[in-house]
Amino acid sequence: MGISTESQFHVLAVDDNLIDRKLIERLLKTSSYQVTTVDSGIKALEFLGVHEDDQSNPDIPSVFPNTHQEVEVNLIITDYCMPGMTGYDLLRKIKESSSLRNIPVVIMSSENVPSRISRCLEEGAEEFFLKPVQLADVNRLRPHIMKTKPKDQHEDKQENKEEELGKPEFQSREEKEQQQQQQHHHLQQQHSNSNKRKALEEGLSPDRTRPRYNNGLTTVV
Amino acid sequence: MDKNHLQRQLEMKRSLLDQGYLDEQFIQLEELEDGDNPNFVEETVTTFYANSARLLQNIEQALGSRPIDFTALDNCMHQFKSSSTSIGATRVKKECTLFMEYCEAANAEGCIRTFRQVKQEHASLKTKLENYFKLARQGGTSAGGHAGRS
Secondary structure (H helix, E strand, O other), X not given: OOOOHXXXXXXXXXXXXXXXHHHHHHHHHHOOOEEEEEOOHHHHHHHOOEOHHHOOOOOOOOEOOOXXXXXXXXXXXXXXXXXXXXXXXXXXXXXXXXXXOOOOEEEEEOOOOHHHHHHHHHHOOOEEEEOOOOHHHHHOOHHHHXXXXXXXXXXXXXXXXXXXXXXXXXXXXXXXXXXXXXXXXXXXXXXXXXXXXXXXXXXXXXXXXXXXXXXXXXXXX | XXXXXXXXXXXHHHHHHHOOOEOHHHHHHHHOOOOOOOOHHHHHHHHHHHHHHHHHHHHHHHHXXXXXXXXXXXXXXXXXXXXXXXHOEHHHHHHHHHHHHHHHOOOHHHHHHHHHHHHHHHHHHHXXXXXXXXXXXXXXXXXXXXXXXX
């Protein structure tokens, strides 16, 4: 039995809609990811080992490592419109958590609302997919997931990447904000385009500089 | 695999697409079928119809209450529309969109009238898809053309 590196990637999918959960699960499994689906933001946080009442003090470690989480989560993909905790709320909680903020988060929505999209990107979402999500969208997850590869697999590449960047992890948020402003600008130009897929692709064109990814680590999407 | 059946299956699908009952999303679902998941489309559609029956009932009830809670209606329909979109049910989706516009305008009559259309399209598509899957089974293939059934 061959062990592919992809089989180690685990995606947590959050959506209150049953059909959409089924669909995203199939899409992710087709792409050889391990998948866990939950139907709410609360359940997602529980799965990630975060407890609501721990959020008040960000200095206190709010994640119980490994005791609650049996499998590492490499990416979280969540619907935006959910009752109670929205996908945006969930995104914020994840980014506020010292242990979870490095997990890439992708937002899905059935509505193309530019202000919603930019708000999510500004809050740290890696991508914003319009529903219904398709295989082409899931293919874009790869570079984001790769950056959370288990250390023993990609340790050398990780070190090289840091050398090339010349800056520690915590400074990359400024970079990310710049990139997201560029991305937002692209999306604003394109949101009137009726072809949503084209809009997203042009908004995330390869010539947008993303120092974390353009050093040959990722394959062309 | 019966060539005749496959041909008829493809023609039926073409017809459903041309008439706007289904769209590209349905094709996307079929592309997700493989040897390990040969019946994904039919399973998803079955789940859709099982699930949507409940949603439609909730909407029916909400439309019957006075005063009408348009926010609750909108939320319910949003769910239903989302599911319909995900299986590629174009006509159903269009009626849903119209319904939600009436909700936003708090137009009760518009909602009631449009809901009849929603139910009609929903039922109509169900029959057509049942025929489609039946044909696929008879031909020894699943909806996506995979020989997954014995």
